[in-house]
Amino acid sequence: MIPGKYRSVSGRAANNVNCGLHLVIQTSSLPEKNKVEFKLNKDTSSFPGRLLQHDLERNYSSRQGDHINLVSSSLSSFPILQRSSEEKILYSDRLSLERQKLTVCPIINGEDHLRLLNFQHNFITRIQNISNLQKLISLDLYDNQIEEISGLSTLRCLRVLLLGKNRIKKISNLENLKSLDVLDLHGNQITKIENINHLCELRVLNLARNFLSHVDNLNGLDSLTELNLRHNQITFVRDVDNLPCLQHLFLSFNNISSFDSVSCLADSSSLSDITFDGNPIAQESWYKHTVLQNMMQLRQLDMKRITEEERRMASVLAKKEEEKKRESHKQSLLKEKKRLTINNVARQWDLQQQRVANIATNEDRKDSDSPQDPCQIDGSTLSAFPEETGPLDSGLNNALQGLSVIDTYLVEVDGDTLSLYGSGALESLDRNWSVQTAGMITTVSFTFIEFDEIVQVLPKLKIKFPNSLHLKFKETNLVMLQQFNALAQLRRIDQLTIDPQGNPVVNFTLWKYYVLFRLSHFSMQKINGTEVTQNDMIMAERLFGILAHVASSELPQYRLISILGDARKKQFRYLLESKGKKPGIINEENNDSKRLVGENTNRATLNYTTRDFYNEKLEELQRRKLCSIYLDGAHRKAEETTYLHNNTTLRSFKRF
Amino acid sequence: MLSPERLALPDYEYLAQRHVLTYMEDAVCQLLENREDISQYGIARFFTEYFNSVCQGTHILFREFSFVQATPHNRVSFLRAFWRCFRTVGKNGDLLTMKEYHCLLQLLCPDFPLELTQKAARIVLMDDAMDCLMSFSDFLFAFQIQFYYSEFLDSVAAIYEDLLSGKNPNTVIVPTSSSGQHRQRPALGEAGMLEGVEASLFYQCLENLCDRHKYSCPPPALVKEALSNVQRLTFYGFLMALSKHHGINQALGALPDKGDLMHDPAMDEELERLLAQVPGLVNSVTASPEASCLPSRTPPRVGSPWRPLHHHSRKVDGESDGSTEETDESET
Numbered sequence: 008m009i010p011g012k013y014r015s016v017s018g019r020a021a022n023n024v025n026c027g028l029h030l031v032i033q034t035s036s037l038p039e040k041n042k043v044e045f046k047l048n049k050d051t052s053s054f055p056g057r058l059l060q061h062d063l064e065r066n067y068s069s070r071q072g073d074h075i076n077l078v079s080s081s082l083s084s085f086p087i088l089q090r091s092s093e094e095k096i097l098y099s100d101r102l103s104l105e106r107q108k109l110t111v112c113p114i115i116n117g118e119d120h121l122r123l124l125n126f127q128h129n130f131i132t133r134i135q136n137i138s139n140l141q142k143l144i145s146l147d148l149y150d151n152q153i154e155e156i157s158g159l160s161t162l163r164c165l166r167v168l169l170l171g172k173n174r175i176k177k178i179s180n181l182e183n184l185k186s187l188d189v190l191d192l193h194g195n196q197i198t199k200i201e202n203i204n205h206l207c208e209l210r211v212l213n214l215a216r217n218f219l220s221h222v223d224n225l226n227g228l229d230s231l232t233e234l235n236l237r238h239n240q241i242t243f244v245r246d247v248d249n250l251p252c253l254q255h256l257f258l259s260f261n262n263i264s265s266f267d268s269v270s271c272l273a274d275s276s277s278l279s280d281i282t283f284d285g286n287p288i289a290q291e292s293w294y295k296h297t298v299l300q301n302m303m304q305l306r307q308l309d310m311k312r313i314t315e316e317e318r319r320m321a322s323v324l325a326k327k328e329e330e331k332k333r334e335s336h337k338q339s340l341l342k343e344k345k346r347l348t349i350n351n352v353a354r355q356w357d358l359q360q361q362r363v364a365n366i367a368t369n370e371d372r373k374d375s376d377s378p379q380d381p382c383q384i385d386g387s388t389l390s391a392f393p394e395e396t397g398p399l400d401s402g403l404n405n406a407l408q409g410l411s412v413i414d415t416y417l418v419e420v421d422g423d424t425l426s427l428y429g430s431g432a433l434e435s436l437d438r439n440w441s442v443q444t445a446g447m448i449t450t451v452s453f454t455f456i457e458f459d460e461i462v463q464v465l466p467k468l469k470i471k472f473p474n475s476l477h478l479k480f481k482e483t484n485l486v487m488l489q490q491f492n493a494l495a496q497l498r499r500i501d502q503l504t505i506d507p508q509g510n511p512v513v514n515f516t517l518w519k520y521y522v523l524f525r526l527s528h529f530s531m532q533k534i535n536g537t538e539v540t541q542n543d544m545i546m547a548e549r550l551f552g553i554l555a556h557v558a559s560s561e562l563p564q565y566r567l568i569s570i571l572g573d574a575r576k577k578q579f580r581y582l583l584e585s586k587g588k589k590p591g592i593i594n595e596e597n598n599d600s601k602r603l604v605g606e607n608t609n610r611a612t613l614n615y616t617t618r619d620f621y622n623e624k625l626e627e628l629q630r631r632k633l634c635s636i637y638l639d640g641a642h643r644k645a646e647e648t649t650y651l652h653n654n655t656t657l658r659s660f661k662r663f
Numbered sequence: 664m665l666s667p668e669r670l671a672l673p674d675y676e677y678l679a680q681r682h683v684l685t686y687m688e689d690a691v692c693q694l695l696e697n698r699e700d701i702s703q704y705g706i707a708r709f710f711t712e713y714f715n716s717v718c719q720g721t722h723i724l725f726r727e728f729s730f731v732q733a734t735p736h737n738r739v740s741f742l743r744a745f746w747r748c749f750r751t752v753g754k755n756g757d758l759l760t761m762k763e764y765h766c767l768l769q770l771l772c773p774d775f776p777l778e779l780t781q782k783a784a785r786i787v788l789m790d791d792a793m794d795c796l797m798s799f800s801d802f803l804f805a806f807q808i809q810f811y812y813s814e815f816l817d818s819v820a821a822i823y824e825d826l827l828s829g830k831n832p833n834t835v836i837v838p839t840s841s842s843g844q845h846r847q848r849p850a851l852g853e854a855g856m857l858e859g860v861e862a863s864l865f866y867q868c869l870e871n872l873c874d875r876h877k878y879s880c881p882p883p884a885l886v887k888e889a890l891s892n893v894q895r896l897t898f899y900g901f902l903m904a905l906s907k908h909h910g911i912n913q914a915l916g917a918l919p920d921k922g923d924l925m926h927d928p929a930m931d932e933e934l935e936r937l938l939a940q941v942p943g944l945v946n947s948v949t950a951s952p953e954a955s956c957l958p959s960r961t962p963p964r965v966g967s968p969w970r971p972l973h974h975h976s977r978k979v980d981g982e983s984d985g986s987t988e989e990t991d992e993s994e995t
Contacts, residue, residue, distance in 0.1 A: 564712055
């Protein structure tokens with residue numbers, strides 16, 4: 008009645024039973040009605056045998072039978088088994104009580120030489136009353152209701168113990184079963200492997216369909232050849248390399264997700280057959296070649312032979328993986344470096360902003376502290392990273408990123424985007440950029456740089472990166488609408504992105520319209536990711552059109568000169584005139600002129616002068632004022648004389 | 664203009680009253696700054712242009728704040744320029760915050776101080792949450808009062824504080840018996856019980872102030888009118904009353920009446936023309952924009968009751984001599 012899966016592959020049959028584990032207890036066809044047949048193997052030899060089932064049934068249903076006597080002992084309410092003497096002689100070493108609806112183990116008297124005992128398919132809850140059967144070699148309690156392993160301590164000869172499909176929660180009380188060859192505990196509720204380390208002759212261990220979450224504590228099982236752990240919840244496996252004979256390991260339908268959790272398998276030289284199907288790891292793309300690569304000794308994976316081709320494939324793939332890992336490690340290093348740099352730049356930016364704010368609020372304490380900090384940062388980090396000189400392009404080739412890092416600023420080229428972090432990065436615009444690289448740049452991003460500083464390098468940007476169509480500003484201190492005027496000098500902008508972070512101007516509800524208005528000659532497509540619609544353009548013109556008109560037609564000539572510079576003033580004047588004379592043909596002309604001049608003329612006077620420059624201008628004005636006061640003093644003297652003269656004349660005139 | 668009184672003043676006082684020297688100084692400064700270019704077409708023409716622009720009120724455009732606030736005329740011109748340029752923003756119906764109005768101010772005067780805008784906003788918001796939104800007309804009228812009369816308002820604030828704390832700057836005129844509510848020296852803790860100060864007393868102090876500073880204060884008669892129907896008032900209540908008073912607005916002469924604030928037919932015409940030039944435009948330009956919450960009003964055909972204080976630039980240029988190149992306004 009041992010299920011076929013216990014057929015020993017090696018055929019090692021060290022016991023006295025005829026065909027090793029090829030044990031079958033089978034009854035031949037009985038003339039009586041209640042015959043029981045067990046056909047589990049195809050090639051089982053038939054043993055004629057009879058079973059006193061009929062009697063037992065009668066006994067169990069507490070009908071007094073002819074052959075069974077109830078022992079009237081206070082201790083036992085157990086049924087007592089008796090067989091007829093013919094059967095005892097015929098099948099002296101085996102007894103089958105399969106499907107007898109037993110709830111307890113009956114007392115078996117006079118059968119102390121029994122070697123095979125079968126209790127399959129009953130309702131037995133405790134192993135009892137078999138301690139006298141000290142010659143027992145095989146005990147089959149498959150499909151019962153046993154909750155605890157017990158009552159086996161006298162069965163020192165036991166070789167096969169089948170306790171599958173019971174309710175056992177813990178492996179215990181196997182201490183004396185040192186000869187155990189097969190231990191079947193499948194279909195129970197076992198959570199932990201324990202108390203089996205003394206079973207040095209155990210060859211087959213079945214713990215399938217239990218509640219194991221991990222595998223360890225396997226040392227001492229020096230003969231174990233087959234270990235079945237299917238259908239558990241195993242997440243990691245250990246100690247398998249301590250099993251010197253293990254050949255077959257079944258881990259199907261568990262919870263293994265990485266090879267690291269079963270890494271001990273790589274160290275087991277005896278393993279030749281392993282299954283992982285039904286685990287998360289089997290779904291991974293790297294599953295097969297990782298397993299093959301790590302377990303060179305394997306011959307069969309998931310019940311399929313491993314071919315040479317597969318092995319070769321596996322090693323190739325493994326190499327690729329290694330390469331990829333190295334590459335991604337390098338990438339992540341670079342990324343980390345970049346991140347640190349940006350953090351540093353951000354910190355400096357914050358300090359700088361604080362300093363400005365504190366100067367405004369006149370806090371002396373901060374003023375004395377802050378100048379030191381940036382210097383410290385500059386000093387320490389500049390020494391760590393020597394400056395890279397020379398053209399940037401030498402390292403680019405096919406690589407995706409060119410990186411030039413000094414901790415106080417960062418310049419990064421990534422395909423079509425040039426990113427600048429920190430005001431020191433602006434100097435990089437002076438470098439020798441190859442025409443090819445510079446030509447590919449369509450997006451320029453500025454972060455942690457004062458907008459006023461960016462304004463000063465815009466001409467350089469125009470020249471060096473002629474294809475830059477998309478400008479992005481983040482943490483650049485855009486506070487006034489006027490600052491957008493400075494962007495008008497560029498050749499063209501298709502897209503503008505002003506990140507709200509660090510750019511207070513975005514809080515102004517009409518800022519987009521102002522940008523569209525002032526930079527209308529660019530015909531921008533997108534602002535902050537949103538498409539610009541015709542209605543937006545109309546709105547912009549509607550809101551600010553008059554401002555432009557006032558700024559162009561109502562300024563006296565000398566103001567125009569001082570704002571625009573003489574050459575442009577002439578163009579400006581000409582175009583204003585032509586605009587006035589031919590209203591009908593304006594559109595085309597205007598378009599042409601836009602291409603020529605590059606700017607909608609009536610807005611040209613809306614300039615932006617950076618704060619410092621503006622303050623310088625004012626200072627100069629004051630100086631000039633002093634001159635003029637002097638001049639005026641002289642004039643007043645002249646006037647006084649004239650006035651007095653006029654007064655006297657008038658007075659004299661009035662008298663008449 | 665040609666009154667005999669002007670002859671009665673001594674020379675420096677006359678000049679000071681008309682701020683002639685200020686303009687002369689500024690003109691010379693501008694000349695010095697641009698002497699290379701101006702020398703091409705002559706100094707006389709430059710001076711003509713300069714003083715023309717002073718008359719037209721365009722001289723303050725994009726100038727520094729110190730110049731913009733230098734004379735009352737400059738201030739009026741600035742107010743008017745601001746109104747003309749950003750009337751469309753108001754017409755669009757957007758309510759803006761103080762900072763946003765300040766942004767607009769900075770477009771015309773880059774170094775305009777934030778505190779002035781803040782003070783103006785405080786008038787509208789009655790010293791309440793400063794992040795509130797304000798309508799264009801509310802802000803503009805309050806700003807007018809704050810900007811044009813800033814020195815006067817500073818003195819008024821001082822007087823108000825004195826009155827609140829019970830000190831009376833006018834020891835001469837103290838009607839203790841006539842007004843029973845007058846409190847001589849309230850303890851500081853009681854200052855909050857009665858809101859503000861007593862109106863008539865306040866007015867008397869103001870009258871004295873006006874006498875002392877002849878220029879740049881609102882006509883006392885109009886102030887009295889503004890205070891006529893209140894018993895007590897707070898400082899910001901007073902300023903609010905000033906800003907809403909039509910008479911004071913008209914006396915200033917910078918802005919139209921509140922009802923006509925959005926009307927400027929000449930500019931609207933100009934705007935329509937500009938809109939027609941927006942590239943790719945097919946539909947009629949009078950289609951109302953999506954973003955406005957109020958429907959934009961088409962300019963009325965009726966003539967605006969408000970007469971510009973200065974003749975429109977076109978007419979002036981027609982009369983001026985020599986500056987033919989400037990008459991691009993003939994583009995109508």
